Amino acid sequence: MDGCMEARAAITISEVPCPQCGEGMEIFIKDGALAADAVCEKCGYTIPAGSSV
Numbered sequence: 815m816d817g818c819m820e821a822r823a824a825i826t827i828s829e830v831p832c833p834q835c836g837e838g839m840e841i842f843i844k845d846g847a848l849a850a851d852a853v854c855e856k857c858g859y860t861i862p863a864g865s866s867v
């Protein structure tokens with residue numbers, strides 16, 4: 815990827831449906847695991863960082 819040489823630990827932003835209410839929620843993936851807590855804006859459901867996705 816041109817211009818992204820310094821981003822060695824690539825984080826992928828993805829969107830998945832909330833397991834609880836189905837609302838789309840943004841998740842940050844690094845090395846196949848969640849890089850940060852993902853919180854559903856609608857119902858507050860949290861997927862803790864470190865969960866495999």
Ligand SMILES: [Zn+2]
Pocket residue numbers: 832833834835836837854855856857858859
């Ligand atoms: Zn939800």
